[in-house]
Each structure stands twice: as C-alpha cells, then as structure tokens.
Amino acid sequence: MSEKDQILADLERLRxxxxxxxxxxxxxxxxxxxxxxxxxxxxELTAILAKMGKVAPEDRKLIGGKTNELKGEVxxxxxxxxxxxxxxxxxxxxxxxxxxxxxxGREPAPRGHAHxxxxxxxxxxxxxxxxxxxxxxxxEIDTAANNFDRLGFPPDHPATDMHDTFYTTQGHLLRTxxxxxxxxxxxxxxxxxxxxxxxxxxxxxNDVTHSPMFHQVEAFLVDExxxxxxxxxxxxxxxxxxxxxxxxxxxxxxxxxFVEPGAEVDIGCVxxxxxxxxxxxxxxxIEVLGCGMIDxxxxxxxxxxxxxWTGFALGMGxxxxxxxxxxxxxxxxxxENDPRFLEQF
Ligand code: DAH
Numbered sequence: 001m002s003e004k005d006q007i008l009a010d011l012e013r014l015r016x017x018x019x020x021x022x023x024x025x026x027x028x029x030x031x032x033x034x035x036x037x038x039x040x041x042x043x044e045l046t047a048i049l050a051k052m053g054k055v056a057p058e059d060r061k062l063i064g065g066k067t068n069e070l071k072g073e074v075x076x077x078x079x080x081x082x083x084x085x086x087x088x089x090x091x092x093x094x095x096x097x098x099x100x101x102x103x104x105g106r107e108p109a110p111r112g113h114a115h116x117x118x119x120x121x122x123x124x125x126x127x128x129x130x131x132x133x134x135x136x137x138x139x140e141i142d143t144a145a146n147n148f149d150r151l152g153f154p155p156d157h158p159a160t161d162m163h164d165t166f167y168t169t170q171g172h173l174l175r176t177x178x179x180x181x182x183x184x185x186x187x188x189x190x191x192x193x194x195x196x197x198x199x200x201x202x203x204x205x206n207d208v209t210h211s212p213m214f215h216q217v218e219a220f221l222v223d224e225x226x227x228x229x230x231x232x233x234x235x236x237x238x239x240x241x242x243x244x245x246x247x248x249x250x251x252x253x254x255x256x257x258f259v260e261p262g263a264e265v266d267i268g269c270v271x272x273x274x275x276x277x278x279x280x281x282x283x284x285x286i287e288v289l290g291c292g293m294i295d296x297x298x299x300x301x302x303x304x305x306x307x308x309w310t311g312f313a314l315g316m317g318x319x320x321x322x323x324x325x326x327x328x329x330x331x332x333x334x335x336e337n338d339p340r341f342l343e344q345f
Contacts, residue, residue, distance in 0.1 A: 003051065004059045010048050011066055014038065018074055022081045031085065035078045045071060116345040117215055117334055120322040121198050124217050127241045128196040131234060133219055136195035138181035140202070141172050146180045150301040152257040166202050166212075174202035178218035179258060182294075182313055185220070186302035191309050192223035198318070208330050215318035220294065222304070222311035228261070231291060231312035239267050239288075242321065248274070250285065259292020259313060270324060279327075286324060289316035 001009070018038060025031040038044050048067065055063055114122070125135060148160050159165065159176060166174040181197035197218040206212055221230070232251060239247040248268040256262040266287050269280035276282035291314035296306035319331050326345070328334065333341050 003054045004056065004063065007048055007051055007055065007063055008066070010044075011063075011070055014044055014048075015070055015073070019077055022077055025081070028082065028085050031078070031081055035074070038074055039071065039078075045074065113345075115342065116322055116326070117318055119345055120325065121215060121217065121318050124238075124242065124316075124318065124321065125196055125198055127238055128217075128219055130241075131194075131237060133194045133196040133221070136181055136185045136197045138175075138178070138184045138197060138199065140175055140200055141168065142175050142180045144171075144173055146183045147173055147175050147177075150183045150298065151179055152295055152297050152301075154257070157257065162204075164204050166204060175199075176203050177201050177315060178216040179313070179315055181218050182220050182258070182298070183302055186222065186299070186304055191304060191311075192221075194221040194223075195219070208332070209320075209323075211319065211331050211335055213335075214331075216315055217318060218313065218315045220311060220313035222294065222309050224309065226293075226310040226312055228293060228312070231293070231314070234312075235265055235291065235314070243267055243270055243325070251291070254290065254292075256290055256292060258295050258298050260295045262290065262292035265289045265291055265314070271327070288320065288324065289314055291315070 021034050021038075022031060025034045036043060040046065045067065052060060052063065129135070144160065148157065149155070153160060165176050168174075178197050178199050178201060181195070181199070185193070185195050185197070195218075199216065200213055201216050202213055203210070204212065219234075221234075228251075232249070235251075236249050239249045247270070250266050251263040252266060254262050254264040264287055266285035268274045269277060269284050269286050271277050271279045272284070274284040276284055280286050291312065294311040294313050299306040299309060299311075319334055322328060322334065323331065
C-alpha cells in the first residue's frame, strides 16, 4: 500500500470511530482525555500529519484537505459533547431539591469554653464586685520597689533571692504576687477605695502544688476606721458564696511584711466538713489565703496618711481555690491543657 493510501485508510478509521469514543467518555475529564488522544501533541491525528513529508507532493493537497476536514469534525464533536455535559449538569442542578435555608446551621467544630482557671477567677471577682470592690489591673513585669521594697520587704528577704524570683536582664522582675497592685493603686488613687485585682504571677517553683506561672487575686480596702472585723466579715461572705453556705472561717496569726497584724485564713474542710480526712490532714481545716491589716509603713511608702487611713488586704492563689473546689490533685493538670481534663468544667 502506498503511503498515500495508508494515510487515507488511517484517516478513515479515525473518522469511523471518534464519535463513539466521545460518546463513551464518562464525565468531562474522560472526554478531554479522549480528545487529547486524537488532537493532542502525541495524538493520533497529529501522528498522521507527521507522515505528510513522505507523501508525494501532488497528493499532499488532497491529504491535507481531508486531514483538516477531519480535524474540524473532531473539534466540533468534542465541543458539542462538552456543551452537552454542561447542559446535563445544569439541568440536574435545577431539578435537584432546593437548599433548605431554614435548616439550623452545623458548627464546624465544638466551640470550646473558658479554662477552669478563668472560670474560677471570674467567679471570685464577681463575688467581690457584688460586695462593692472594683477591678484594678497591674503589670506582670514590675520593679523590685513595687513588688518588694514599698511593701516592706527588707532588702535581704529570702523571697527576693534569684532562686525564688525571675529577674529580667534590665533589672525588672516578674511579679511574685499580685500585691504589687496594692502599691500601684495606693500610689495613684485617693482613699476611700476597695479593689479586687486578679492576675498572673511567677516564681521559681515547680512541684505537684506549685507551677512557675500561677494566678492570684488580691483584694484590699482602705477607709477610715477599718478593723479586723470588716476583714473577717468579707472573708466569711466570700467563703459562703464560693465554698457554700455555712462554710466556717478562722484566722490564724501569721506574718507578711506588708500587714500588721497578718493572718492565714482557714476554711472548714470542704471534703470532710470538719470531721478530718487526708486532704485536711485530719485537722478539719484547710488554709486558703493570706491577709491582714495594711501596715502603716506601706501607706507611708505610697503617700497615704496612716494616721487618717486604715485598711485590710488579702491575697489568694486561684489554682489553689480551683484545686480545692474541684478536688484536683496536681496543679500540673491545670496547665497541660489536655482536653479530656478541661472538658469537665
Ligand atoms: N502576697 C502574698 C503571697 O503571695 C499573699 C498575701 C498575704 C496577700 C497577705 C495579701 C496579704 O494581701 O495581706 O503569698
């Protein structure tokens, strides 16, 4: 068979089959693939054209004409098939059941909730706000003066040691308690006032009951003729509201540089109700916070007249209240952020 007849036969075979091939293609991609097999760079028609060089010059016109004709037919059939697919899809969309815009939305993921430390912090703050205390904020990085000196810590107090306090390279420190806010409030506000100040604190400490970053709430009230009875009244109210009705409170003398007298506060054990258990070491009492009457020297260091003004202060660890309230055995659980733990609150 001559080259010319061979090509004509190939073209004829292609013409006889391409419509069926397009019709058999399922979906747009399959259709495009089939089209590429014929018209693509390595397609069958392209291969046939490549043989033109071997055809006698007088036959080229005939073969060229037939090839172009077939190419046009294939292109048209391909475009028709593509349009038919698009029409079918549009028809299916139009005939599909409509979206129900009244269906309730579906959340992409559970929404989460506040961390247990935040929950407990907010609850404590709310209790004090209800008693008339206003929130006062202060920085986590502060001067040694605000954190120690003006609160009456002597320069060689063990708490100021590098082993206990994180110092910055520029001579500041990460506050070791929220008592720095007492100094800031008393230096900038005129009494009478009552503030509640929650926040993060830092100490070089890490065991089952201590985390290097933890949270405290400081509360303090300054007015004329404030007595220990006012302090105890506020503590009793707090214990009732936070730990439950009838929770007993007692003050035990203790020492803090910024209060005189100072006390530690115990509540009746929330687990055994005073009968004695392992948590309260069979004493029936659990220590929950420190407090006292503001030392006149602190007033002086903040520019408040100690002859005229009196006040009380108290500070408590939020983690400790959360651990007692929910019987959490290890402070680490509060910071690991394991969802199985956090989801319980
Ligand atoms: N700042 C103390 C601490 O971190 C807690 C404290 C004790 C705060 C007595 C007070 C207070 O306001 O009066 O251990």
